[in-house]
Amino acid sequence: MPAGSVRRRGRVIAWVASATTLVLCCAGTLVFTFFSGQPDSDAINLVGCGTTNAINVDGELPSVGNLNEEQRYHAAVIIKVGQDKQIPPRGWVIAIATAMQESTLHNYGHLGDANDHDSLGLFQQRPSMGWGTPAQILDPEYSAGRFYGKLKTIEGWEKLPLTIAAQRVQVSAFPDAYAKWEPLATDVVNVLTDGAARAAVGANAGTCANVGEISASGWTAPVQEGIVSGYRTAERPTHDGVDLGSPRGTVIHAASAGVVSLMMCNASYPGGGAYSCDVDGSPSIMGCGWYVEITHAAGVVTRYCHMVKQPDVFVGQKVVAGQPIGIVGTSGNSSGPHLHFEVHLNNDTSSSGATDPGAFMQLRGAPLQG
Known part of the structure; x- marks a missing residue:
């Protein structure tokens, strides 16, 4: 031949x-x-x-x-x-x-x-x-x-x-x-x-990854707890992510391997004055609080908001799926402890680049419970 x-x-x-x-x-x-x-x-x-x-x-x-x-x-x-x-x-x-x-x-x-x-x-x-x-x-x-x-x-x-x-x-x-x-x-x-x-990493085909396990696609849920507020619902049409109902102190994990592309405090009064991310926020405070963005393969970006303290990673750091990156809190625009989790496509971190995290993670074998 x-x-x-x-x-x-x-x-x-x-x-x-x-x-x-x-x-x-x-x-x-x-x-x-x-x-x-x-x-x-x-x-x-x-x-x-x-x-x-x-x-x-x-x-x-x-x-x-x-x-x-x-x-x-x-x-x-x-x-x-x-x-x-x-x-x-x-x-x-x-x-x-x-x-x-x-x-x-x-x-x-x-x-x-x-x-x-x-x-x-x-x-x-x-x-x-x-x-x-x-x-x-x-x-x-x-x-x-x-x-x-x-x-x-x-x-x-x-x-x-x-x-x-x-x-x-x-x-x-x-x-x-x-x-x-x-x-x-x-x-x-x-x-x-x-x-x-x-399928779960280490398992044969047919054995689905459970929450907290890494799937063969290389993705995992960032926390164990499920969705308590969905993506762009009728009540919250501008909600570009999902809220996962984790209690204060829960460890947040990187959803997949990538590079930390942003780590910052984002909190302010409605009039524009700076507000600390090291104290609890409220619905009257603006911003994501302490948060991290990770850039993954093919221009996918994940965002993790409202951490209780400065995240445990730095910009430019390479992370692996499941690696701890921070702790759940309620900093910024938040009514209580939870993880606000977003997924963006095509390296577009604006609202126009957002996609439904629940559907995205389901396809990759890393479902968000709830």
């Missing part, structure tokens, strides 16, 4: 190098301009947490994002190999995101002058670095198996941010590039496996 092609259902699907814009980079990473890392996740209406049934790679695979038939097939192969090797769904998300960055899920052979050294296949593995022979690496099942084999050697890989886990396998010159594919990889796993990216 010629390099850069894959046999499926008795026919050969070949890649055409000129059909994809690519720029050669070093250490096995190719940068492509083929599809976006910002999928329409909210269009996916699934409620399950995966199935234990083996994926049928030669069956009709449902559409997801703008992946074509070949890309969906390669994603299915990666999942199937993960199932065969008893890798939990978190590993499938990591592997697919890695292959998206390395090859946009195309099984590329040698690209001549455009090739980065001797990098080949879905994961751009190099024969000269001991990944296998060229023929082996161009077998998607083999290359996925080698990826999982290396991933399993990394201590605590399931709870690592996707970028770190992928980088420890790939040793890329662009270690932060993998994160942007996590949302699309999550969607792919959910669509092809009836929601397995919502």
Whole structure:
């Protein structure tokens, strides 16, 4: 079979190098301009947490994002190999995101002058670095198996941010590039496996993440308590988040891996005079009190308001899913202790960028109770 092609259902699907814009980079990473890392996740209406049934790679695979038939097939192969090797769904998300960055899920052979050294296949593995022979690496099942084999050697890989886990396998010159594919990889796993990216980290498909657990998509509820005031209700149409009914002193956790992009006190009298965030606020005080914003992959930003004291993180700090970031209080515009939690898309932290946190977190296997 010629390099850069894959046999499926008795026919050969070949890649055409000129059909994809690519720029050669070093250490096995190719940068492509083929599809976006910002999928329409909210269009996916699934409620399950995966199935234990083996994926049928030669069956009709449902559409997801703008992946074509070949890309969906390669994603299915990666999942199937993960199932065969008893890798939990978190590993499938990591592997697919890695292959998206390395090859946009195309099984590329040698690209001549455009090739980065001797990098080949879905994961751009190099024969000269001991990944296998060229023929082996161009077998998607083999290359996925080698990826999982290396991933399993990394201590605590399931709870690592996707970028770190992928980088420890790939040793890329662009270690932060993998994160942007996590949302699309999550969607792919959910669509092809009836929601397995919502399984708990460390669990098999079908085992949903409970509140406080991290899901295979890399998300977790920031607190245990449920919603006591919803998103943009008839009574509060400008309420751009949800209120979670946590008592004073409850630890607040980062909902996913990311970078702290804002940490500040935001409280004032209605006339504009400054008000302390180190004392209780009230409905007559303006602002979010002590609060934090975290920027995640694909331009998602989460906001955590009304903390009792200055948060335990600083701007520029990298955090992991479930990491403590502050303590519930009632600073700023607040009638009592609770966590006000917002989710924004496209790096837009204004009201126009807000989305329903309940629906967003449900899709990612980290439901907000209530």
